[in-house]
Amino acid sequence: MRPLRYTRATEVEQAVATVSADPAGAFLAGGTTEVDLVRLGVAPHDLLVDINDLPLDDVEDLPGGGLRIGALARMNDVARDPRIVARYPGISQALLLGASEQLRNMASMGGNLCQRVRCAYFRDGVSPCNKRDPGTGCSALDGQNRGHAILGTSEHCIATHPSDVAVALVAFDAQVHSIGPSGARMVAIEDFYLQPGDTPHIEHPLEHGELIVAMEVPALPLAAQSLYLKFRDRQSYEFALVSVLAALQVQDGLVADVRLALGGVGTVPWRARRAEAQLIGAPATTTSFVDAAAAELRLAVVREHNAFKVPLAQRAIVRGLSEAMAVAAPGGPR
Ligand SMILES: Cc1cc2nc3c(=O)[nH]c(=O)nc-3n(C[C@H](O)[C@H](O)[C@H](O)COP(=O)(O)OP(=O)(O)OC[C@H]3O[C@@H](n4cnc5c(N)ncnc54)[C@H](O)[C@@H]3O)c2cc1C
Ligand code: SF4
The missing domain is CATH 3.30.43 (Uridine Diphospho-n-acetylenolpyruvylglucosamine Reductase; domain 2)
Structure with a gap:
């Protein structure tokens, strides 16, 4: 006891x-x-x-069209907020594809951002694990690594970041607001998540005792055309093997704007910046999507059991972009 x-x-x-x-x-x-x-x-x-x-469970409008999501707002409440559904459908879908109905009723947005990895060696409490016990080694490198990351890894940790909604928040340049012993501050969510490097036990810049109070999502018209796809071993109550947040704006047959982020493959929620950069100005065609997906996955480092994630992620990107293009088309599905 x-x-x-x-x-x-x-x-x-x-x-x-x-x-x-x-x-x-x-x-x-x-x-x-x-x-x-x-x-x-x-x-x-x-x-x-x-x-x-604590009074931190509201979703509030920001001047200009963004939203401030309180850290204690529950996943289900945020997912079903009509403003989230209309302005950021990718956030709503990412939340609803996570965990289970019961868990989403309990689980908070702040807790979601701070959830720990699902690596079995981390959670068994005894295996060598640099994240749990720095300096002990990483059992996953030569162990069961089927679910592990292929992007942003290091020789010290390859655990996948588990959050779905963080992938959408990274795609939309959300900000994390916190209050700690040193006062209040704001961190861009892409800087909030730290790749393992040689300090995998440090996952974010929060001080001990620093409380997330809210996350703010800026106004982003493109986000209203976003979608989130999740590929996993079973269709519910399961973490992603690969997931993709995609939003696309097409003008005169060319990609005018794009947001693309991946879950299930990175040690952090992965903004696919190489693919985004390659897509801007390119013809909005399957060929461009395939090329952009290949560019993003070029830096993948695979292990014995997780090499399948490279083609799976590439296909997920192509499908996500194709479906996002259909959503963005005049009269397309919303
Ligand atoms: C079976 C199962 C399946 C799941 N599947 C998914 C999934 O598919 N996708 C997905 O994204 N998630 C999934 N989850 C994770 C789930 O979303 C998280 O457990 C949940 O969001 C955590 O929120 P919580 O409020 O319960 O946090 P808690 O468990 O209360 O806290 C989690 C951590 O965050 C810290 N914390 C909490 N709030 C704050 C704050 N405001 N500021 C700073 N630190 C804070 C706590 O100290 C703790 O370290 C699953 C969980 C389970 C158990
Ligand atoms: S992948 Fe990371 S969390 Fe898993 S055993 Fe290795 S160091 Fe620990």
Whole structure:
């Protein structure tokens, strides 16, 4: 039996001060990840500070057409918010394709961004794992690595980032707003996620005790034509082998604007910037999509069991862009 301390915070400053003051402290939102990791002995926390009474669960309009999503807004509530559905359908779809109905009712947006990897060696609590116990090695390099990443990896960690909605947020240049012991700050979401390099235990720039209060998605007309596709071993209640967020604007047969991001293949939610750069100004054709997908995957580093992700990701990109083009066409499906 492992004794745990539990307390509820009613103010942001109180939550931040309580966790900051205790190296074994952690925030507890929906608990759908944190409780598992504490039970498994993977999270070294014995003080859980429940943040569910904090007033951080709204979705608010921003001047100019963007949205501010509170860190405690639940995945299902955000997915079904009519403004999200209309302006950022890719966010709604990414949320609804994640976890299960019950989990999405509990799970918060802030907790989703901070969820830990699903690598079995990380979660078993005993295998060598640089992310859990820095310096012990990476069991996945020569082990069971079928679900592991092929982009953004290092010799120290190849775990895939598990969040679906983070892929959509990366595609739309969202910002993460937080309050910590050093005050309030904002970080672009692409800078929020850190590739493993030689410090895989550091996943984001949050200080200990720093609380995400919201994420802001800027106004982006193109996002209204976005879609999210997810490919996995079974059709529900499963993490992505590959996923793709695509949005496309075509003028006179040429790609005028594009957003493309990948899940299931990167150590971070992967913005496909090489493919985007190659597509801008190119004919909006399958040939261009195939070439752009190949350019993005050129840097893939595969292991014994995950090489299949390269062609799967390429096909997913082509399909995502083709379907996004159909959505963007006048009278196309919405
Ligand atoms: C069976 C299963 C299947 C799943 N499938 C998917 C899937 O397909 N796609 C997907 O994207 N996700 C999936 N998930 C993950 C799920 O989305 C996350 O568990 C959930 O979003 C976490 O939110 P939470 O509120 O429960 O966080 P918690 O478990 O309460 O917290 C998670 C972590 O975030 C920290 N934290 C929480 N809130 C904040 C905050 N505001 N600021 C700073 N730190 C914070 C906590 O301290 C903890 O370390 C699945 C989970 C399970 C259990
Ligand atoms: S891939 Fe990362 S999380 Fe998995 S065992 Fe290696 S270091 Fe640990």
